[in-house]
Amino acid sequence: MNIFKSLFQTIIPAKKRDSWRQIKNKYTKQLQKVISPESLDINWIKKENSWLLDNFNRPIISIPKALMSEKIEKLAEEANQLGPEPLWEGYENLQNYPREVKETSRTANQVRTNQKVGNFYAYLIQKRKPAIVVEFGTAFGVSGMYWLSGLESNNFGELLTFDPNQIWAEIARKNLSGISNRFQLVNGTFEDNIDAYLGSDRQIDIAFIDAIQSA
Ligand SMILES: C[S@@+](CC[C@H](N)C(=O)[O-])C[C@H]1O[C@@H](n2cnc3c(N)ncnc32)[C@H](O)[C@@H]1O
Numbered sequence: 001m002n003i004f005k006s007l008f009q010t011i012i013p014a015k016k017r018d019s020w021r022q023i024k025n026k027y028t029k030q031l032q033k034v035i036s037p038e039s040l041d042i043n044w045i046k047k048e049n050s051w052l053l054d055n056f057n058r059p060i061i062s063i064p065k066a067l068m069s070e071k072i073e074k075l076a077e078e079a080n081q082l083g084p085e086p087l088w089e090g091y092e093n094l095q096n097y098p099r100e101v102k103e104t105s106r107t108a109n110q111v112r113t114n115q116k117v118g119n120f121y122a123y124l125i126q127k128r129k130p131a132i133v134v135e136f137g138t139a140f141g142v143s144g145m146y147w148l149s150g151l152e153s154n155n156f157g158e159l160l161t162f163d164p165n166q167i168w169a170e171i172a173r174k175n176l177s178g179i180s181n182r183f184q185l186v187n188g189t190f191e192d193n194i195d196a197y198l199g200s201d202r203q204i205d206i207a208f209i210d211a212i213q214s215a
Contacts, residue, residue: 024051031055032055043058043059043061044056044061045061063123065119066119066122068149069122069149071178071179072118072146072179073115075141076112076142076175079108079141080107080108080109080140082107082171084105085106085168085171086105086165087104087105087106088165108140108142111140112139112143113142113210117143118142118146119146121146121147122146122149122150123150124150125149125150125157126150128205128206129154131157131158132157132158132160132202132204133147133151133205133206133207134161134162134198134207135147135160135161136161136207137162137163137208137211138169138172138176138185139172140172141174141176143210144175144176144183144185145178149180151180151182152179157182157205158183158184159176160184160197161183161185162185162186162189162190162193163185164187164188166187173185184197
């Protein structure tokens with residue numbers, strides 16, 4: 001028997017399981033109303049065991065590997081080999097920030113975008129052809145390298161990325177430079193710097209907000 005099914009049956013009592021099924025059916029019906037062929041133009045990205053995919057029959061697109069993906073992964077692995085690097089000290093001033101997150105360090109692999117999602121970013125850039133991609137939270141530059149991969153394929157556009165962590169930003173700058181020079185990395189918070197760097201006459205085509213979700 002499927003391990004998840006058996007876990008589901010062991011952990012969740014029969015009564016609860018029934019109500020979970022009812023909820024699922026209710027939302028499936030509601031979603032089916034919203035995601036009707038006329039109302040929304042969407043495609044699914046291929047993913048196994050997807051409840052959405054099972055319930056909403058749609059074309060499936062598979063995402064190709066990003067340009068320079070081997071090089072990106074090699075640089076990401078080298079950054080990871082550096083070991084844990086300290087978090088931005090500004091986290092300590094945040095209200096209600098979990099105690100265990102304070103005064104700790106992270107490796108690149110602990111915070112990075114994974115390869116599958118990175119390939120999707122590069123694909124998205126190739127499809128949308130943005131002039132400006134803004135990223136909040138550069139970290140070690142892994143997501144940034146994938147954005148740059150897409151911009152390089154287009155031979156157009158730039159990445160404006162922000163991170164207040166000085167140590168991480170230096171590592172990221174080296175990584176991003178290994179892929180393209182179509183970027184500006186600002187070592188500071190996005191909220192303190194976005195106005196100065198974006199300018200009121202320029203619009204953001206894609207914004208990637210990946211700053212404090214580890215809270
Ligand atoms: C989850 S990591 C980003 C991971 C990265 N986007 C990737 O996928 O490789 C979050 C980053 O947000 C940064 N950060 C936290 N607050 C920020 C702020 N106000 N503005 C910009 N970056 C911030 C942190 O220093 C940290 O490097």
